[in-house]
Amino acid sequence: MTHLTGQTTARGAALLADPLLNKGTAFTRRERAELGLEGLLPPAVETLDEQVTRAHRAFLGYDKPLNRHIYLRQLQDTNEVLFYRLVTAHLEELLPIVYTPTVGEACRRFSEIYRRPRGLFLAWEDRDRFHEILHNRPHKGAVEVIVVTDGQRILGLGDQGVGGMGIPIGKLSLYTAIGGIHPARTLPILLDVGTDNEELLSDPRYLGRRERRLTGAEYDEMIEAFVSAVETELPGTLLQWEDFATAHARPILTRYRDRLLTFNDDIQGTAAVVLGALSTACRVSGTPLPEQRLVVLGAGSAAVGVADMIRAALVDEGLSDEAARRRFWFVDVDGLLIGARTGLSDEQRVYARADDEVAEWDGTGLAEVVRRVEPTALIGLSTASGAFTEEIVRQMASTCERPVVFPLSNPTSHSEADPADLARWTGGRALIATGSPFPPLKVDGREAPLAQANNVYIFPAMGLAVAAGGATRVTDRMLVAAARAVALRAADEAAGLPGPPPLLPAIGGMREAAREIALAAALAAVEDGVAPRATEAELRAAVATAQWTPDYPAP
Ligand SMILES: O=C([O-])CC(=O)C(=O)O
Numbered sequence: 001m002t003h004l005t006g007q008t009t010a011r012g013a014a015l016l017a018d019p020l021l022n023k024g025t026a027f028t029r030r031e032r033a034e035l036g037l038e039g040l041l042p043p044a045v046e047t048l049d050e051q052v053t054r055a056h057r058a059f060l061g062y063d064k065p066l067n068r069h070i071y072l073r074q075l076q077d078t079n080e081v082l083f084y085r086l087v088t089a090h091l092e093e094l095l096p097i098v099y100t101p102t103v104g105e106a107c108r109r110f111s112e113i114y115r116r117p118r119g120l121f122l123a124w125e126d127r128d129r130f131h132e133i134l135h136n137r138p139h140k141g142a143v144e145v146i147v148v149t150d151g152q153r154i155l156g157l158g159d160q161g162v163g164g165m166g167i168p169i170g171k172l173s174l175y176t177a178i179g180g181i182h183p184a185r186t187l188p189i190l191l192d193v194g195t196d197n198e199e200l201l202s203d204p205r206y207l208g209r210r211e212r213r214l215t216g217a218e219y220d221e222m223i224e225a226f227v228s229a230v231e232t233e234l235p236g237t238l239l240q241w242e243d244f245a246t247a248h249a250r251p252i253l254t255r256y257r258d259r260l261l262t263f264n265d266d267i268q269g270t271a272a273v274v275l276g277a278l279s280t281a282c283r284v285s286g287t288p289l290p291e292q293r294l295v296v297l298g299a300g301s302a303a304v305g306v307a308d309m310i311r312a313a314l315v316d317e318g319l320s321d322e323a324a325r326r327r328f329w330f331v332d333v334d335g336l337l338i339g340a341r342t343g344l345s346d347e348q349r350v351y352a353r354a355d356d357e358v359a360e361w362d363g364t365g366l367a368e369v370v371r372r373v374e375p376t377a378l379i380g381l382s383t384a385s386g387a388f389t390e391e392i393v394r395q396m397a398s399t400c401e402r403p404v405v406f407p408l409s410n411p412t413s414h415s416e417a418d419p420a421d422l423a424r425w426t427g428g429r430a431l432i433a434t435g436s437p438f439p440p441l442k443v444d445g446r447e448a449p450l451a452q453a454n455n456v457y458i459f460p461a462m463g464l465a466v467a468a469g470g471a472t473r474v475t476d477r478m479l480v481a482a483a484r485a486v487a488l489r490a491a492d493e494a495a496g497l498p499g500p501p502p503l504l505p506a507i508g509g510m511r512e513a514a515r516e517i518a519l520a521a522a523l524a525a526v527e528d529g530v531a532p533r534a535t536e537a538e539l540r541a542a543v544a545t546a547q548w549t550p551d552y553p554a555p
């Protein structure tokens with residue numbers, strides 16, 4: 001039986017129970033007769049489009065986003081072609097339900113809303129048997145992409161234990177819907193290393209191991225056992241690390257990025273999309289990247305990753321590394337990062353300012369930093385809801401014509417500001433991108449869509465790039481190339497539009513955009529020598545062929 005072609009020996013109820021083979025009411029009369037399905041379905045025979053219309057109505061019948069999410073997950077577990085056809089037909093409407101922000105709620109209430117299994121749960125006790133357990137995955141054959149989390153830093157919601165599984169499931173749904181990776185070639189994985197979330201530990205319904213998180217050498221042993229099992233059982237699979245705590249995210253990436261095909265979505269994916277949006281903002285404001293003064297709120301792995309990627313672009317544009325570092329001021333809960341601060345990691349210390357810079361300052365909180373530094377760009381990856389206050393934003397706008405303000409924390413409840421407020425406080429001058437979706441702004445009676453600088457612009461395209469071009473590593477140049485392709489696409493789309501240009505491409509056109517972004521990344525992989533030689537025309541064709549479109553196989 002193969003889930004890729006739909007050719008199968010499964011019959012009757014077993015066929016209907018397999019979400020990758022089930023067509024539901026779209027089975028023709030002849031198929032029903034031949035496959036032992038007679039009597040198992042209501043008599044009507046529908047086309048896929050008719051099923052999509054019906055499913056969309058059913059979806060709209062639920063009021064609450066979480067209930068809509070549950071409905072869609074149930075549809076995904078029943079009939080994947082229909083699920084993906086529905087999602088791709090209504091991408092902009094369904095993205096916030098399948099993904100951020102609603103997926104955050106689904107993670108928080110994972111144990112309560114749990115219905116059917118999806119993906120693999122790997123626990124510490126089984127560390128010697130991960131090889132065997134990988135064989136239990138539902139679809140045999142090669143896996144194109146794994147998304148793995150240990151649930152410790154789910155969006156801005158902190159430790160969700162096994163509830164974190166919602167994130168790999170959601171991310172891989174977009175690998176398929178946008179990148180076109182066949183669903184049978186994706187594998188969500190949750191590493192259950194315990195949880196330090198007291199509420200979960202004392203909740204009788206909690207479905208994970210009721211133990212505190214592993215730390216130190218045991219944690220490292222768990223990660224190594226997992227990676228080596230993937231290396232031997234699923235060589236060549238793209239391994240995406242997702243929502244790990246800062247203390248683990250960077251060390252894991254550093255340890256494995258030269259050993260296998262892997263990247264960290266929060267560090268590198270987020271960074272690439274922010275670079276893309278910032279590049280567009282530079283073009284719109286007329287202030288080139290090397291002249292931007294960037295204040296970053298938050299100093300976790302995602303924030304440092306963003307600065308590292310912008311720094312790489314600055315160096316590429318001719319600045320020395322030292323001059324590039326001087327364009328950043330990092331602020332976290334303890335104030336500005338300065339040399340005198342103890343407890344900074346090596347990655348954070350790169351951005352520490354000289355101690356004497358603040359000698360005359362009135363503290364080093366965000367408001368004072370903005371007053372003193374007069375930034376042109378304010379980037380939030382802090383999970384501190386509302387941290388970009390009216391006072392701070394008005395202060396910034398008083399010294400900068402087109403302030404770039406990116407409240408990027410997820411989900412919506414953790415955003416540093418509401419874009420409508422930002423527009424009001426700056427008289428519409430702010431160039432805005434958010435992390436979670438927000439409704440469009442009203443500008444001169446027109447609706448102006450907001451850029452959602454979410455890593456969804458990058459990771460599905462990375463999967464497509466790798467599937468099409470056969471890369472064996474994810475290099476920085478591949479990510480920078482993807483970022484530039486995102487900005488280029490935004491510029492192309494803005495060319496025909498009246499009013500303020502969105503900083504990123506429209507979500508509705510993301511399947512098409514993903515092909516251009518994937519092509520750029522695949523070309524960079526060839527240039528970096530991590531993929532077999534191929535011409536641009538060959539790669540363009542390979543990308544188009546590799547992108548799966550949800551449809552039933554011919555009867
Ligand atoms: O999932 C998202 O929307 C973006 C992301 O990786 C995060 O916030 O951790």
Ligand SMILES: [Mg+2]
Nearest residue numbers: 155242243266
């Ligand atoms: Mg994430």
